[in-house]
Amino acid sequence: MKMKFLSDIKSTIFLSAVLIFGIGAFWIPYGKEFIDKARFAEVQTNLSSLQTALSSYHQEYGRYSSDEKEIGFAAEGHHGVEFYLDKTNVPPDVLGKLTSDQYPFVSQDSYRILVAYENRGELKLFINDKGQPLLPVEIK
Numbered sequence: 001m002k003m004k005f006l007s008d009i010k011s012t013i014f015l016s017a018v019l020i021f022g023i024g025a026f027w028i029p030y031g032k033e034f035i036d037k038a039r040f041a042e043v044q045t046n047l048s049s050l051q052t053a054l055s056s057y058h059q060e061y062g063r064y065s066s067d068e069k070e071i072g073f074a075a076e077g078h079h080g081v082e083f084y085l086d087k088t089n090v091p092p093d094v095l096g097k098l099t100s101d102q103y104p105f106v107s108q109d110s111y112r113i114l115v116a117y118e119n120r121g122e123l124k125l126f127i128n129d130k131g132q133p134l135l136p137v138e139i140k
Contacts, residue, residue: 036119039080043117046075047128050083054111066106084114094125097139102127 053073058064065071066085075083084090087103094116095103104114104127115126115134125137 032120039119040117042077043081043115044134046077046081046083047113047115047134049073050075050113051128054106063108064106064111066111080118082116084116085111090114090116094123097123097125098137102137 050068050073053068053071054064057071066089068074068083068085073083075081084104085106087095087105090098090104094114098114102112102114104112110130112130113128114137115128117124117126123139125139126134127137128134
């Protein structure tokens, strides 16, 4: 009886190890993709919040502002993303990757947001013009 019990424990441990290894083998190639998609969804959610804050501020004051505190915006969650509303706030190394028609700005009636998103050590840039979809920027 004791030998059968030990045999059952060894079988359980072996099956557990195989299951854990199998999940790990699946997770390594596909898990990073799931995480990347979740992080980018978080970027899009924060962008939507920023657009809402800009729109609300514009409705109240009749103009847009590039001051995130003034418009009541604070990004939440993952901190590998920056939102720029004015080219003077963009770091020089990032600004150097843009053409002048890609610079972020805020004017009386319009805006362009630059989104700098670092994912697994790779910098990705996106621009969002008022009322337009998020577009990737080809880094020069």
